[in-house]
Amino acid sequence: MRFQNGMSQVLDPLRLRLLVEVGRHGSIAGAAVACGLRQPSATKHLQTLEAAVGQPLVRRTSRGSQLTEAGRVMSQHAARMLGTLRAMEDELRALRDGEIGSLSIAASTTPGAYVLPSVLKCFAERHPGVDVTLAIGPSDRVVEQVARREVQLGLAGETAATPGVVVEPFLDDELVGIVAPGAHRASRMTVAELAARTLLMRERGSSTRATAERYLASVGYTPVKVWEIDSNEAIKRSVAAGLGVAFVSRLVAEDELARGELAEFAVTGVHPMSRPILLLRADDSHLTPAQQAFIATLTDCCASSIAACVVPS
Incomplete structure (x- = not known):
C-alpha cells in the first residue's frame, strides 16, 4: 500500500511518539x-x-482512547523506529564528544614502545x-604514512620538513652513549x-640514527665499523654482550x-644529543x-616530565 499523503507525514517522529503514548496512557490527553x-x-x-495512512488509528471510548488494530500495528513499528532514532542520536552525540570512534596512529620505535603504552592506557580509561590501531616503524615511514593519509596521527623523532605534514614537538628527548659495564671506565670517550x-646503529630512516650521526659529525667522527640493527632491544642486548657501543634514547636505556x-658515556666535544619527539598530522585534516581527545591525553600525560610518559621495561 502507498500512504495517501506521502511518507513525510507518517514518519514525523512527534506523531509516531504520540501514537505510542496513546497506547501507553489510554488517552489522547495523557499522550x-x-x-x-x-x-x-x-x-x-x-x-x-490517520489521513496519511488512510485508516483510523485511534478510537474514543467511555474510558478514554484506544488504538485500533491498525493503530497497534503502527505503534509497534513506531516504537522500534523511535528507539532506532534515539540510538542514532546517542551514537552521534558520543561520536561528537569523542566517546566512541576510531583512531589510527603510526609511531616510530622509541615513542611507540616507551611512550605510547602509558598514554594509550590513560586514553582507554578516559x-x-x-578503537585504536597502532603501527610501529622507522620515523621516515611514519612521516610517509601521515603524508599519504594512511593514518590520522603520527609520533616520531626529529624529521625533515615534509609537504602536507604539520609537526608539533610534544616531548624533549636525549640520546645517550651506552657501553657494556666495565668496557670503558671513564664517563667520557674521545673521538679516537x-x-x-664497533658502532651499533639503527637502520637508515631512523630518527635516532640521523640525530646521532648529526651530532657526531660535528666533531669530525667518521665510523670505521658499523653494524646496523633495526631493534632497540637487540641493540641494548648486543651492547651488554660487548659487541660494541651505541647511541639510543634515554627513554630506551x-x-x-x-x-x-x-x-653511559658521552663523547668529548659533543653537546648533549637532544631532540624533540614530534606529533604529526596532515595539514588539511580536520x-x-x-x-582531539588523544592529543589532550598525550599533552596531559607528558606535561610534567618524560618520566610521566614512560613504561618501565
Whole structure:
C-alpha cells in the first residue's frame, strides 16, 4: 500500500511518539502531556497521521482512547523506529564528544614502545569507546604514512620538513652513549676511542640514527665499523654482550642504566644529543573528536616530565 499523503507525514517522529503514548496512557490527553503538547494540537497531529495512512488509528471510548488494530500495528513499528532514532542520536552525540570512534596512529620505535603504552592506557580509561590501531616503524615511514593519509596521527623523532605534514614537538628527548659495564671506565670517550669500537646503529630512516650521526659529525667522527640493527632491544642486548657501543634514547636505556646492566658515556666535544619527539598530522585534516581527545591525553600525560610518559621495561 502507498500512504495517501506521502511518507513525510507518517514518519514525523512527534506523531509516531504520540501514537505510542496513546497506547501507553489510554488517552489522547495523557499522550499530549507526555509529548509536551496541548490536547487540541495532539488531536490534530493524530488526525493528520490517520489521513496519511488512510485508516483510523485511534478510537474514543467511555474510558478514554484506544488504538485500533491498525493503530497497534503502527505503534509497534513506531516504537522500534523511535528507539532506532534515539540510538542514532546517542551514537552521534558520543561520536561528537569523542566517546566512541576510531583512531589510527603510526609511531616510530622509541615513542611507540616507551611512550605510547602509558598514554594509550590513560586514553582507554578516559575514552573506552574509541578503537585504536597502532603501527610501529622507522620515523621516515611514519612521516610517509601521515603524508599519504594512511593514518590520522603520527609520533616520531626529529624529521625533515615534509609537504602536507604539520609537526608539533610534544616531548624533549636525549640520546645517550651506552657501553657494556666495565668496557670503558671513564664517563667520557674521545673521538679516537669511539672510532676504535664497533658502532651499533639503527637502520637508515631512523630518527635516532640521523640525530646521532648529526651530532657526531660535528666533531669530525667518521665510523670505521658499523653494524646496523633495526631493534632497540637487540641493540641494548648486543651492547651488554660487548659487541660494541651505541647511541639510543634515554627513554630506551634508562632502566638498564639504573640496574647497572649498561654504562653511559658521552663523547668529548659533543653537546648533549637532544631532540624533540614530534606529533604529526596532515595539514588539511580536520581533527575528529577522537583525535582531539588523544592529543589532550598525550599533552596531559607528558606535561610534567618524560618520566610521566614512560613504561618501565
